[in-house]
Amino acid sequence: VVGGGINGAVSALALAANGLRVALVERHDFGSGTSQESSCMVWGGFKYLESRDLKLVAGLCDSRNRLASAYPTRLAETRFMAALDHGAPFPPWFAALGAVAYWGLGRLATQPPRHRSAATIERLEPSVDTSMVRGGIEYSDYLLVDNDARFVSELAIGSTRYGASIANRVEVLDAEQGVNGWRIAMRDRGAGRDLEATARMVVNAGGPDVPVVGDLLGSATEHRLVFSKGIHLVVPRITDSGRILAFFDDDERLFYVLPMGERSVIGTTDTPVDDPQVAVTAEDRAFLLEQINARIDRGTPLGEADVIAERCGVRALV
Ligand SMILES: Cc1cc2nc3c(=O)[nH]c(=O)nc-3n(C[C@H](O)[C@H](O)[C@H](O)COP(=O)(O)OP(=O)(O)OC[C@H]3O[C@@H](n4cnc5c(N)ncnc54)[C@H](O)[C@@H]3O)c2cc1C
Structure with a gap:
């Protein structure tokens, strides 16, 4: 399995648990790609009700419920308060x-x-700030108790209980398919030496780099990835309630204030980009601060000096 984000970690765990001999390699650290930049929400796709795709939402709710019952200490049901203005x-x-x-689609779970x-x-x-609010809804979904990268690492490590071999700081550089399967050329970036492995099957879990890994494997596809950049700003705590606050921004996109220990996390944005290598820009930061300041009551508006940390990644969309 090439790539130790959530998709690679889950693939390794599921394949090993089903009795296959599995190796998972990650060129940096587990959960260090997109999987450390998420909003940490495990949701059933409330937003997709807009497209009336009830089957999709029911399926996502079912996955959410199964994950919540499989990992009751890692996922917590969390209340959302969505305040709707004009x-x-x-x-x-x-x-x-x-x-x-x-x-109902979530089976009243x-x-x-x-x-x-x-x-x-x-x-x-x-x-x-309810001065412009017409009303709202309070509802539940799930949130990762710690954070996304930690959950990914736990799943990757969990796969070793079923015999999987896992290695971080190992990058796949090349792959060749012969009659007896794949020969994979890798570089151990920690030790600075080359490695080789053989495999009957390769899982490409390279996240935004799926096309790059696909090229190494010589696999052709008619599908194409497009990238959407999203940022989060970590600021001093906005609410003590433990709820997630949800608002529509000026572009009618949902964004949230999420609890993170003593802090709150504001996000996210949704900006189409061509290059998956992204960073928070002054414009992103100003947009999010402007949106949140227009919707919360705080003596002094949040400013750049209140931003303790930032998260930024791309959604790789097919
Ligand atoms: C702003 C934002 C908010 C989001 N919020 C949520 C949310 O709340 N809930 C949710 O469910 N989803 C959310 N998502 C989506 C979710 O984060 C992604 O779908 C998920 O993290 C993708 O995981 P992945 O394993 O496919 O990719 P990644 O996490 O990017 O993992 C791919 C890994 O492959 C490795 N790799 C690449 N090439 C090689 C190579 N040659 N050799 C070895 N390793 C290699 C990379 O180093 C990387 O670690 C969000 C995404 C963004 C950007």
């Missing part, structure tokens, strides 16, 4: 209907959703 694409009553449908008036949001979440 710029939101839906009125609160319609969002509430959607939340009930979402709960979480606490039920609630329609919330602006006054109730003000009472439950005093940090939200």
Whole structure:
């Protein structure tokens, strides 16, 4: 398995648990790619109700529920408070209907959703500026208890219990398919030496580099990846409630304030990019700060000096 992000770690774990001999190699550290830049949410695809693809949402909810029951100490049911103002694409009553449908598609596995008036949001979440809020919804989904990279590392290490060999700082440089399977040329970046392995099958879990790894393997596909950049800003804690706050930004995109220990994490954005190597720009930062400052009540607006850390990655979309 080439690539130690969530997809590589899960592939290694599932294949090894099913009795295959598996090796997982990651050129940097486990979970150091896109899988350390996520919002850490394990959700059932509430947003996809917009496209009325009920089968997709039911399937995602089912996966979410199974993951939550398989890893009860790693995933926590978390309440979301979505505050909807006049710029939101839906009125609160319609969002509430959607939340009930979402709960039903999720087989009632979480606490039920609630329609919330602006006054109730003000009472439950005093940090939200409700002056423009028409109302909202409170509903549940799941959040990783620690963080995404840690979860990936745990799954990768977990695969060794079923006999998988895992190695970080090992990069796949070349691969050749012969009659007896693959010969894989690798570089141990830690020890500075070349390695070789043979395999009957190779799983390309290279994340945004799937096309690059695909070229090494000589595998052709009619599909193409497009990249969407997303950033998060880590700031001093905005709410003590433990809820995730959800808002629509000026472009009608959902963004969140997520709990992270003593901090809050604001994000994310969604910007199409050509190159998967991305970094937070001054423009990204200013956009997110402007969006959140317009929606929370805070004596002094959040500024650049309040940004403790930043996260930035690309969604690789087929
Ligand atoms: C801003 C943002 C927010 C997101 N929020 C969520 C969320 O809340 N919930 C959710 O479910 N999803 C979320 N996602 C999506 C999720 O993060 C990705 O779908 C997931 O991390 C992709 O994992 P991956 O294993 O495919 O890729 P990656 O994590 O990128 O892993 C690929 C790995 O392959 C390695 N690699 C590449 N080439 C080689 C080589 N030649 N040899 C060895 N190793 C190699 C890389 O070093 C890398 O570590 C979010 C994404 C972004 C960008």
